[in-house]
Amino acid sequence: MILQRLKHETQSYHDQMEVIVDLPARLRSREAYCAVLVRFYGFYAPVEAALDRLDGLAHVLPDITVRRKTPLIACDLAALGLSTHDLPWCAELPALPDVAHALGCLYVLEGATLGGQLIARQLAAGPGVTSDRGGAFFHSYGKETGSMWRSFGAGLAEYATTPECEATIIGAAQQTFRALEHWLAGKG
Known part of the structure; x- marks a missing residue:
């Protein structure tokens, strides 16, 4: 199954990113939290x-617009007194030429919602951020996190029907981990 392969073949990227980015340390103060947001x-x-510009993705994930996190992050920044105007954007993005690459990228982004549940609890205990006061991004789907993950996995499994397609998805997930790690570490 593609989800098992993805987990296995991206585990080292995930582990490395956790060490380098060290989110728990970045969640200890309001200033550090704002910087990571x-x-x-x-x-x-x-x-x-x-x-959003990619044709065909909505056929695989009909709820793709619900999965957008940018509005949640913008809302969090506004709740913390920051504007999204003139914020830097990452220039070294993962390649997203087709649906297979998009699904690999989304594996990383959607997987982050699972860890977001733990981070949300740390935020409430640390800088006092809650889902309605600067923590919407890490709460994202709330009680629906498990069902949203299963829905993503089902769409992914239905799409990844060949070894070549699976390889493309896995490569795109690895590329996304590298790009995100690089960006969060402040190197891009």
């Missing part, structure tokens, strides 16, 4: 804009 906005906004 700015970086997430700078990655998600151009990626989601590219996904």
Whole structure:
């Protein structure tokens, strides 16, 4: 199954990103949290804009517009007194020429919602951020997180019907992890 292969073949990227980015340290203060939200906005906004321009993705994931995180991050930044105007955008994005590449990228972005549940609890305990006061991004789907993940997995499995397609999706997920890690580490 494609989800198992993705998890196995991206685990080292995921582990490396956790160490380098060190989100728990970035969630200890309001200032550090704002800085990481700015970086997430700078990655998600151009990626989601590219996904919006991609033909065929809505056929695989009919709820793709519900999955957008940029509005949540913008709302969080506004709640914390920051504007999204003139924020830097990542220029070294993962390649998104087709649906297979988009699904690999979305594996990373949608997978982040699973970890977001744990981060949301840390935010409430640390800088006092809640879902309606600067923490919508990490709460994203709330109680629907599990069902949204299963829905994504079902669409992914239905699309990935050949070894070549699976390889493209996995490569795109790895590329997305690298690009996101690079951006969050402040190197891009």
